[in-house]
Amino acid sequence: GCARIRGDTLGLVGLGRIGSAVALRAKAFGFNVIFYDPYLPDGIDKSLGLTRVYTLQDLLFQSDCVSLHCTLNEHNHHLINEFTIKQMRPGAFLVNTARGGLVDDETLALALKQGRIRAAALDVHENEPFNVFQGALKDAPNLICTPHAAFFSDASATELREMAATEIRRAIVGNIPDVLRNCVNKEYFIRTPASAVAAAATASVIQKVKYHPYYQIKKSEKKK
Incomplete structure (x- = not known):
């Protein structure tokens, strides 16, 4: 059934321009917004009225929904993998509008099929152009995929x-x-x-x- 989001915790991985914009909008809907970004100076959490956590593990433990807003580099390839998914709350949501390589598709597909993650929404994919009828995600339930075009107008x-x-x-x-x-x-x-x-x-x-x-x-x- 339907559930209200007011009071739920949204965890943002990365708080750049897009992450900050998402945070402010989420607050308006009643989300409790937390973020993890090791590259930002202290105090930005107070200026935006957010809660800062200092490890990815803490963010995953606390979040009802995890949204990725970080760049892709050699250190965070497949940031969402078997190990980190196990650290997420059972029934949590995952949103990725950042870079496809941040998520291991095979692990995500398995987590969706097992119900470990309730649902996922992906606008980016490790291999683009993305074909929803091929690859690990083709039979995954509760999945929304858009072709790297969520920005378009x-x-x-x-x-x-x-x-x-x-x-x-x-x-x-x-x-x-x-x-x-x-x-x-x-x-x-x-x-x-x-x-x-x-x-x-x-x-x-x-x-x-x-x-x-x-x-x-x-x-x-x-x-x-």
């Missing part, structure tokens, strides 16, 4: 293009690498005063000539 598609254009502009005018957001290869950028790059870029527009800041910098270095 016309407005979000427009925002993606606008954000990309904004970051490109930031790079062109020299705001690199320190203030360039979401940059995965900062070590390959050449440092130069932002004012110098901005002036050269502006001049290229006025003179109607092509300009590439990194090419120009490398060219000037060769002359030296």
Whole structure:
């Protein structure tokens, strides 16, 4: 039957931008929100009115629903596995909208079939594009799978293009690498005063000539 969520505990693994947004919305529905994020400074729990736990085990023990909002790296591949599922409350829910590799599909499928986990909702999968009719999860009950598209709307598609254009502009005018957001290869950028790059870029527009800041910098270095 139906059950109310007010008073239940939602455990967030990762409290970045998305995790924080989920936390605030969950609080509005009456969830008791706890989180585990070893990379955040002390005090953020007080600023958001959340409860912080300092081990993943504590979060799994206490949560009626576990929601993943962390990045995927070599240390947390298959974070949700046979061992960690056994640490979850019997009948707990699992939500993953972060990275597919965080969850071991075979272990999750078995836990769903055995009723160890009541239900799961996955928007990301270790192997994409995901085929619900193949793989370990094909016969798993109480499972919602979406094709890595929970974000999609016309407005979000427009925002993606606008954000990309904004970051490109930031790079062109020299705001690199320190203030360039979401940059995965900062070590390959050449440092130069932002004012110098901005002036050269502006001049290229006025003179109607092509300009590439990194090419120009490398060219000037060769002359030296």
